Amino acid sequence: GSILAGGTTVRGVGLTEALAKTAAYLRDHPLHAQKAHCGWGVASAHWHQQGLPGGLPTSSAQVRLNEDGTLTLFTANPDSGGGQHVIFRQIISEVLKVPCDAIRVVAADTDINTEDGGTGAQRTTYQVGMTVKLAAESLKQQLLEIASDRLEVSAGDLEITAGKVS
Numbered sequence: 303g304s305i306l307a308g309g310t311t312v313r314g315v316g317l318t319e320a321l322a323k324t325a326a327y328l329r330d331h332p333l334h335a336q337k338a339h340c341g342w343g344v345a346s347a348h349w350h351q352q353g354l355p356g357g358l359p360t361s362s363a364q365v366r367l368n369e370d371g372t373l374t375l376f377t378a379n380p381d382s383g384g385g386q387h388v389i390f391r392q393i394i395s396e397v398l399k400v401p402c403d404a405i406r407v408v409a410a411d412t413d414i415n416t417e418d419g420g421t422g423a424q425r426t427t428y429q430v431g432m433t434v435k436l437a438a439e440s441l442k443q444q445l446l447e448i449a450s451d452r453l454e455v456s457a458g459d460l461e462i463t464a465g466k467v468s
Contacts, residue, residue: 365441374405377415388402
């Protein structure tokens with residue numbers, strides 16, 4: 303396969319074969335013989351999601367509980383106008399049973415989060431959204447364990463509703 307600038311190996315794309323067929327077609331095309339100063343332009347492009355070696359896009363998320371009961375999501379994924387941060391807030395809201403307006407999103411701070419594969423190919427809702435969900439579920443589990451110790455009950459007997467553990 304071909305190796306891209308980032309080191310990812312691409313296999314089975316067929317670009318070399320497509321260019322060879324295009325060249326043969328253009329060479330045999332009637333306009334090629336009729337016009338001495340006629341040219342053809344051919345272009346190709348490659349779009350690649352940045353990520354781990356092997357081309358796997360990365361994403362990360364941290365959900366923090368603030369002293370005032372609000373939450374902050376830290377993600378390296380920017381909201382590029384598609385409502386990505388609204389989706390993230392909805393996911394956290396569903397997991398932790400808090401209103402969306404109690405959730406703040408801090409984006410694109412790579413001092414806090416790893417690099418993100420970017421917004422594209424509908425990966426944001428699926429991949430980054432799942433990462434956000436896992437981060438919210440992790441916080442939920444931590445909260446339930448802390449409450450379990452303090453209340454001396456099993457974490458499985460507790461639930462979070464309206465932003466409160468009971």
